[in-house]
Amino acid sequence: MHTEIRTSLNERLADTARRGNRRDVTTAAVLMALAVLYPLLGTTFQLQLLTSGLITGMVAMSFSLLAGFGGMVSLAQMAFYGMAAYVVGIGGHDMGLPALLTVPLAVLSAAVLAGLFGLIAVRSSGIYFLIMTLALLQMFFGVAMQWQSVTGGYNGVAGIQAPEVAGFSLGDAAPLYLVTVIVAAASYLGLRWLLRTPFGLTLQGIRDRPERMRALGFRVQLHRWLLMVLSGVIAGLAGVLGVYYHGVVSPDVAGLTASLIVVLSALVGGVSSLVGGLIGGILVTVLISVVSYLMQQWFGTSHYWTVVGLIFVVVVKNFPNGIFGVDARTRRVLERVLTRWTGAGSGDGARAPAGNGTSPQTR
């Protein structure tokens, strides 16, 4: 009897994984094909907007990684982004080092900074962790602002030249867009893979019941710290892309506004999913751009934050788990609508909802 259960469990697990993987691979292939082919159709402005959205989305993903899988709400992600951006700016522009050297160094520096912040921050949790990361963000801002001889102070570093990849300059919209798509997709897939390993399961356990995990012999703080370093790497990658996108880096990258846009992106996408961060980043970037354009057109003012803020209130109120972590209620409504549209017999829309939307799904 025991063997019977064993084979059936193993088969069931393997079967589910296989089915899930096949569906995911198809979805990913379609999305990537669309994303890569987009430059053929889109305008330069649209490409730039998407690039900027994906970069914000990567930072939001690093935020969701910490919040959704580690229970750590960090406001310091833009400091890691800024660290990488400054290393590329100072190393590449001021010191004339090649990108082949500055880029790895930038990501490494972001990881080291996250590691240092983590040494202090992982000892606290909840609201204290948040306040701690806010303080660390402000420290980074202060140093960037005041260490003028190195960082250029208020003005930062400007005129940063993007390198060439395979003969295409990353200073041009389409090549930078493509590289950003590839880096974002690779980061997402890498994290998704990692979170499905025992390491990911451990992180979920630590998020839900740290004291029990300790009593099971896990090194809770070490795992938290590792997650923090990992999030630093992702934010650092975004920082490298960001500095090539903007061509400048100033203390504002680690300002409160920039950090809030990241948090909002993660919330809109849903902190319980990684891909939510990416999508949220694009949505928020596009939204800000559209709203500020319309405000300018209709009212001749650049006060777009009020409108954007209102939209966020509505989104957060109606989609508490983000538009990607749609809760069971909304899902049911959506399914009913879909079933009606596609006809009751199609079956696709009537499929039972998977998960309850509260637990992070590794997608």
Place this chain on the structure above:
Amino acid sequence: MDAALKLTGVSRQFGGITAVSNVHLDLEPGERCALLGPNGAGKTTLFNLIAGDIPPSSGRIELFGEDITRHPVAARVWRGLRRTYQKSALFDNLSVAENLFLGALGPGGRGHLTVGRSLRSARARWAQVEHTADMVGLSGHLTTTAAALSHGERRQLEIGLALGEDARMILLDEPAAGLSPEERATLTGLLSGLSRDCSLVMIEHDMDMALALTERVVVLSDGALVAEGTPEQIVDDPLVREVYLGGGGEAA
């Protein structure tokens, strides 16, 4: 042979209150011991001291001959010490199999990372998960989420989490809390079936169950150890009747 667990003059004060006072205890490997006492006697505090959640104010704790008084929680776990909680502390979002997987993954090393190393050994861990599920009678529920289990099954899983293959000493905090008589019988069967390679210390209010499962009973009152003996001796001890059984109550 070294004692499985040896407490020498262990005390713990919280401000002016003495929760555990000068406790001496010597447990043989494989021994089953019940810890009795009225509410507030310091039983769970004593567990927390042994498990390392709080340090003792004075005294010495030895596990298999090694002084662990100042060791952190995880270091004690690596040496074979496990515990369960009075109120089930399960991973509600995860399946039974994943819960047990974490139970099997955690203890198997010393300060390991779960990256890489555990990927290679995952297959062995899953085999262990199925073995443990079998032991605690949950093999039919491996893919059920912990939140969907009945109270009795949750208590079984709570114990399953502590049953790593290298567990040598398990502290059970009221394993039968809130169980029906039938569920109690299941749990008693489960616990009596555990390997003698592993010592058990059990806080249990159900005297029948505690006395059926153990060969030694220790009684705590106001943080102090007031009686110690075989179940028969304890049931007949007039002092124990007074502090715990409330005078002339019939226990067994």
